[in-house]
Amino acid sequence: MKQVDSVKDITDNVFLLKYGQEFCIPCEMTERNLESLEEKFSVPFYSCMNIDESIEEGYTALPAIILVSNGSKKTLTQVDIMMDEDELEEWIKNNIE
Numbered sequence: 250m251k252q253v254d255s256v257k258d259i260t261d262n263v264f265l266l267k268y269g270q271e272f273c274i275p276c277e278m279t280e281r282n283l284e285s286l287e288e289k290f291s292v293p294f295y296s297c298m299n300i301d302e303s304i305e306e307g308y309t310a311l312p313a314i315i316l317v318s319n320g321s322k323k324t325l326t327q328v329d330i331m332m333d334e335d336e337l338e339e340w341i342k343n344n345i346e
Contacts (some may be wrong), residue, residue, distance in 0.1 A: 250284055250294045255302050256315075259295055263319065263343065266295045268303040269312040275331070276312040282334045283314070290341060292318075318345050 253259060256266060265287045267283055270277030270303060280296060297303065316327040323344040325332075332340065 250280065250287060253295045253297050254299050256297065256306065259293075261293050263345070264293045264295060264317055265290075265343075266315045266317070267305070267312055268297050268308050268315070270298055270300060271284060273311060275304065279312045279314065279337075282332075282337050284340065285334060286338050289338065290345070291314075292341075293346065316344050328334045 250267070253266075255338060259266065265283070282344075283294055292331045303313065306315075308324075308326065310326055317336060321344075323341075325340065
């Protein structure tokens, strides 16, 4: 999973971005699940730990996962994110266009 400082650094049309913080246990668990899924999808996965960027984008509860696909943006927030790896894989499959 590639680290970026801002969503503006991403030039791909289809990508998955996780906002999170170091020492945040749910953020770390989510990142581990995403890293294990990254090989299954032909979509680049990014991680951003810039808290100012996440707040600017409207995400105050972390972790947050954003999947951008063909102009469509789907979001999983902290409330939704307590998915196991299989559920997360299913969510990605269902939302990639």
